[in-house]
Amino acid sequence: NAGVTQTPKFRVLKTGQSMTLLCAQDMNHEYMYWYRQDPGMGLRLIHYSVGEGTTAKGEVPDGYNVSRLKKQNFLLGLESAAPSQTSVYFCASRGQLNTGELFFGEGSRLTVL
Amino acid sequence: GEDVEQSLFLSVREGDSSVINCTYTDSSSTYLYWYKQEPGAGLQLLTYIFSNMDMKQDQRLTVLLNKKDKHLSLRIADTQTGDSAIYFCAGGGSQGNLIFGKGTKLSVKP
Numbered sequence: 001n002a003g004v005t006q007t008p009k010f011r012v013l014k015t016g017q018s019m020t021l022l023c024a025q026d027m028n029h030e031y032m033y034w035y036r037q038d039p040g041m042g043l044r045l046i047h048y049s050v051g052e053g054t055t056a057k058g059e060v061p062d063g064y065n066v067s068r069l070k071k072q073n074f075l076l077g078l079e080s081a082a083p084s085q086t087s088v089y090f091c092a093s094r095g096q097l098n099t100g101e102l103f104f105g106e107g108s109r110l111t112v113l
Numbered sequence: 114g115e116d117v118e119q120s121l122f123l124s125v126r127e128g129d130s131s132v133i134n135c136t137y138t139d140s141s142s143t144y145l146y147w148y149k150q151e152p153g154a155g156l157q158l159l160t161y162i163f164s165n166m167d168m169k170q171d172q173r174l175t176v177l178l179n180k181k182d183k184h185l186s187l188r189i190a191d192t193q194t195g196d197s198a199i200y201f202c203a204g205g206g207s208q209g210n211l212i213f214g215k216g217t218k219l220s221v222k223p
Contacts, residue, residue, distance in 0.1 A: 004155075033210050040121070042201070042215035043156075050209060058210065090155055094209065101146075102203075102211055104155035 002026050006091050006105035013081045013112045021076040021108050023091030031094040032074040033058070033102070034066065036087040043090065049074055081112045115139035119202050119214035126222050131189040133217045135202030140164075140183060142205035147176065147187045150199045150216070159200070160187070189219075197221045 004025045013019055023032065030051050035043040045058030047066040055066045063085060065077045074093075078085060091105040119135040137145070143164055148156040162169045162176045162185070169176045175188040189196055199218050203211040 031209050040215060043213040045206070045210050048210055092156075101158045101161070102148075102156075104157070106155045107153075 004091055004093055004103050004105040006089075006108045008108060009106065010109050011111070013078075013110065015082060015112060017081050018077070018079050019081065019110075020078075021089055021091075021110075023074045023076070023093075023105060024072055025074075025091075025093040025103070026072065027093060027095065027103065028071070029093035029095045029103075030071075032068065033092045033094070034064075034074065034076045035090045035092065036060065037090060037107070038087050046076065046089075078110075081110075083112045086110060086112045115142070115204050115206055115212040117202055117204055117212050117214040119217050121215060122218050122220070124220045124222065125192050127192060127194055129192055131187075131192045131196070131219055131221075133187045133189075133200050133202075133219065135185040135187075135214055137183050137185065137202070137204045139204060139212075140180065144205070145176075145178065145185050146203040146211065147174075147185075148201040148203060148213070150201065152198075156201060192219075192221050194221045194223060 033048045034046040049068040052071040067075045089108045092102045116138045125131045146161045147159045149159045150156045173190045177186045199216040201216045202214040206212045
C-alpha cells in the first residue's frame, strides 16, 4: 500500500516564486492535513480538510492556500514564497475522528532563498 | 485549545530503560498518542492509549496515563540504538487534527 505520498520531496525556491505541494492518499480517508515542522517548534497545522471540496485554516495558515478537489488529493500552494516558509512539510490523513490514527507522508523539504 | 509539552532531549545507554514524559491541557481527548520520527522520515504511530485507561503495555513499550495530573509517559524497556529517534506526544485538537508536542529527541549510546 502506498499510504500517503507527497511530491516533490525536495524543492529550492527563490523568494517570490510560487509552487504547489501535492499530497495523495489511497486509503479513502475523509480528513487530510498539512503540517509544517521546524526545529524546536514541533508540528504546526497549516490547513486541513474534512472532506472533498472543503478546506479550513489551521494554526499557521498565512502565506498558504489549499484545495481538495478530489477526495484523495490535498494540494498546498505557496503563491509568493518567503524565506520564513523554509521548512519540512508533512501531509497526513485520517479515516475517523477521535479514534483514528493519523497517517503521514514522508515529508517535503522546501528551501526558500 | 490543547497544549502539549514535553522535554526536548533524553540520552540513555543501550540496555537501560527510557522514560519520555508529556503533559497536556485538554482532558477531552478520547485517545492520546505517541508517534516516532526517524531521521529524514515522516511520523509513524508507535502506540496509543484510550483516555479511560491508566496503563497500556505493548512488548517493550509501556504507556502510563495520569488523568488527574494530565501526564502521559512512554517507557521503552531495554533501549536499543535503533530506538534513537524523535518521539512526539499528541492529543486531539478541536478540528479533528492532532496537537503535537515539540518532540523529545532520544539518543541511545552504545
